[in-house]
Amino acid sequence: MDIKEYISSGIIEAYVLNLASEEEVSVLMCISKHNSEVQQAILEAQETLEDFATVQAMSPPAELKSIIWDEISDQTNHPVAPIKKAEELIPQSPLPSSVRKFSALNWSIAASILLALSIGANIYFQNKITTNQNLLEQSVSKQESTQKALMSLEEKWAMLQDPAIKTITLAGVEQHPKLKAHVFWNTSTRDVYLSLENLPPAPEGMQYQLWAIVDGKPVNAGVFPLDHTDQITSMNQIPKAQAFAITLETKGGNPTPNLSQLYVMGNT
Structure with a gap:
């Protein structure tokens, strides 16, 4: 997890x-126990909110205190007068200008706090939406990759079940012992199909080329497409061959193989 991105x-x-x-609070508390950066970020956020409340805090105007004491004094000097209701202790209309300013300022503070809450919530939920979109895109990409792999397996299985198709395994040569490829050769129609299996992607400006060894001589069986390395690809038709091999050639292929770049080979 990227802590700075999380913060x-x-x-x-x-x-x-x-x-x-x-759930989010539980995760945050768990992370903060083991990460001082997160702990510090929480303290700073709390201090920022407290500072905001302190700066905006304001004492009631002196006029309001005087009005209340005047009413109390009046009741003390005239005990026989009817006792006023609580709501009558403060003049109903109009209030002194300082009192009206105090009320307006309270509304301004409340609006500022609500605005801060709204901004924080918007940032939080926008980040959640972005995260969910990224996860969805990754899931779709993974599903497409899985679907392609499944189609490739189904195609290979169908070829293996066809009695007219001969499967030739091309094993890695001495320089590339762990590499492998498969040639599916239809001896009836002469069609040839190639699967690179675990061959690495071709470097920039290079391309894999298939060769059929016919009477001891290499015959071009076509280049493997650069954008279909994970699929079975139809190659050139070959009427007969004693072996097949794959070399790495310049993009577009060559008329003769570069044997120093021989990767895999297999007899029919």
């Missing part, structure tokens, strides 16, 4: 503002 995701702000889910 910038907005989850800590959501936690401090009490917007995170129980």
Whole structure:
């Protein structure tokens, strides 16, 4: 997990503002126990919120205190007068200008806090949406790759079941002992199909080329497409051959094989 990316995701702000889910809080607490960066980020977020509340804090205006004490004094000096209701202790209309300013400022502070909460929540949920989209794209890509692999296996299985098709395994030569490829050769139609199996991708400007060894001489059986290395590919028709081999040639293929770049070979 990239800790810096996790910290910038907005989850800590959501936690401090009490917007995170129980599962997210549990994960955050677990990570913070073992990571000082996350612990520090939580403390800084909490301090930022506390500083904001402290800066915006304001004492009630002095006029409001005087009004209440005047009412209390009046009740003390005139005990026989009817006792006023609580709501009558503060003048109903109009309030002093300082009181009105105090009320307006309270609304401004509340609006600022709501705005901060909204921004934090928007950042958090936007990051979650982006993460989910990335996961979905990865899942689709993986599914497509799996589907291609399955189709390739089905195609190989069908060829193995065809009695007219001969399967030739091309084993790695001394320089490449672990490499392997398969040639599926239809001796009736002369069609040739090639599967590279575990051969690595061809380097830039290079391409794999299949050769049929006919009466001791190499015959070009075609180049393997650069963008289909994980699939079975139809090659040139070959009427007869004693062996097949694969070399790495310049892009587009060559009329004669570069034997120093011989990768795999197999007899029919």
